[in-house]
Amino acid sequence: MKRGLTVTQLVEVARVRALCLNGLAGRIREMSGLTLQEVADxxxxxxxxxxxxxxxxxxxxxxxxxxxxxxxxxxxxxxxGGRPMADLQRPEPAVSSSFPEFWADAPAAGGSGVSRTALREAS
Structure with a gap:
């Protein structure tokens, strides 16, 4: 039986493909001054x-x-320079102005039933 990728490898593949799709991979390469051929080699x-x-x-x-x-x-x-890669991300497309308000009162992660607004006010 042929052995496939491990879960860790598959997650890495997904991460790199996402970096390519959102343009971060190319931006990192360009910031480094590496050529396409150097990377390809x-x-x-x-x-x-x-x-x-x-x-x-x-x-x-x-x-x-x-x-x-x-x-x-x-x-x-x-x-x-120690920054997270996410700092390079392109601005997200504009969403409707009601979107943030809609999620503000959604239950927080973990199923506590407490809204995000209540969590913010409590901290």
């Missing part, structure tokens, strides 16, 4: 493939995503 693919991942045109294979993720993590340690 380390990951084991072509520069064109890396660019297509970064543009969200195609998804990297699981094997390539794991290698690319390792490289992005190491590069981010150097260029990120």
């Amino acid at each position: 380390v990951v084991g693919t072509s520069g064109t493939s890396v660019r297509r991942w970064e543009l969200g045109e195609v998804r990297p294979s699981a094997e390539h995503a794991i290698r690319y993720g390792d490289l992005l993590d190491r590069v981010w340690l150097v260029v990120g």
